[in-house]
Amino acid sequence: MTVAVDIGGTKIAGALVHPDGTMTATTRRPTPRGADGDGVFAAVAEVVAELAGSPLWSAAVRCGIGSAGPVDTSRGTVSPVNIGAWRGFPVQARIEAELARHGAALPTVLAGDGVAMTAAEHWLGAARGHANALCMVVSTGVGGGLILNDRLHPGPTGNAGHIGHISVAFDGEPCVCGSRGCVESIASGTAIARWARAQGWTPADPHGDASAAGVAAAAEAGEPVAVAAFDRAGRALAAAIAATATLVETDIAVIGGGVATSGDTLFAPIRAHLADYATLSFVRGLRVVPAALGTHAGLIGAAAAAAMLLPGT
Numbered sequence: 001m002t003v004a005v006d007i008g009g010t011k012i013a014g015a016l017v018h019p020d021g022t023m024t025a026t027t028r029r030p031t032p033r034g035a036d037g038d039g040v041f042a043a044v045a046e047v048v049a050e051l052a053g054s055p056l057w058s059a060a061v062r063c064g065i066g067s068a069g070p071v072d073t074s075r076g077t078v079s080p081v082n083i084g085a086w087r088g089f090p091v092q093a094r095i096e097a098e099l100a101r102h103g104a105a106l107p108t109v110l111a112g113d114g115v116a117m118t119a120a121e122h123w124l125g126a127a128r129g130h131a132n133a134l135c136m137v138v139s140t141g142v143g144g145g146l147i148l149n150d151r152l153h154p155g156p157t158g159n160a161g162h163i164g165h166i167s168v169a170f171d172g173e174p175c176v177c178g179s180r181g182c183v184e185s186i187a188s189g190t191a192i193a194r195w196a197r198a199q200g201w202t203p204a205d206p207h208g209d210a211s212a213a214g215v216a217a218a219a220e221a222g223e224p225v226a227v228a229a230f231d232r233a234g235r236a237l238a239a240a241i242a243a244t245a246t247l248v249e250t251d252i253a254v255i256g257g258g259v260a261t262s263g264d265t266l267f268a269p270i271r272a273h274l275a276d277y278a279t280l281s282f283v284r285g286l287r288v289v290p291a292a293l294g295t296h297a298g299l300i301g302a303a304a305a306a307a308m309l310l311p312g313t
């Protein structure tokens with residue numbers, strides 16, 4: 001059994017995950033708003049305490065912690081964009097202390113949400129059976145992770161595969177990260193909506209959805225600016241996916257996250273543009289598919305990352 005904890009900007013979830021991926025004692029708390037660092041952690045401690053009340057607690061052998069980023073797994077710290085009270089917060093050590101308090105001094109692994117999602121998709125999802133895969137989350141930001149030689153490759157600080165901040169337009173617009181023309185600055189939900197509005201698109205209903213979901217609905221209806229916004233995002237993603245495949249010979253890219261739920265509105269332009277960028281013989285078979293795991297991907301990912309990174313536990 002693996003203790004899994006998933007920390008996001010809106011909720012903190014926990015579960016005991018069986019070796020086949022099924023979950024027991026699943027629990028969640030809203031992420032506290034307006035609390036200080038310890039106040040936010042109190043919700044994590046409650047989740048751990050509830051898991052510790054399970055009759056299966058004594059069967060746990062490891063703990064996986066997935067968190068919204070940025071993360072620094074070399075220090076065990078997180079600074080989630082949506083949890084302002086946590087900057088360089090030592091979440092791994094604090095959770096280890098809670099586990100010990102409940103009689104379970106387990107080895108732990110901390111993974112960013114993109115890396116955790118990658119572990120989940122490789123274990124039970126769309127990247128299953130692929131020895132080399134890129135997995136991505138396209139939502140308000142763009143994150144990702146890599147499977148290389150059937151192993152999760154988080155890198156020294158847990159940030160390998162951070163595809164949102166590789167440049168696909170070397171003289172493009174400045175990105176929040178300080179670089180230019182990053183994938184995230186073109187293909188995130190935030191960027192899609194911003195670009196569409198800058199080109200004059202507005203929701204048909206003045207009180208309608210002006211987010212990427214609204215742009216996706218308009219694109220499905222054939223609205224030209226909305227179609228162009230998704231085409232541009234798809235092209236940026238295709239260039240980044242092809243670059244990754246050319247660099248490390250990934251043969252599949254799995255895409256999850258809120259923007260990916262728009263289905264072919266996003267995937268059709270990615271696949272159409274992929275042929276322009278994935279040109280060498282060894283990447284021509286590259287496939288791009290939707291993520292297969294839904295709501296519990298964060299918990300599954302935390303457990304999968306722990307199992308992959310703590311062999312022998």
Ligand SMILES: [Zn+2]
Nearest residue numbers: 165175177182
């Ligand atoms: Zn950037």
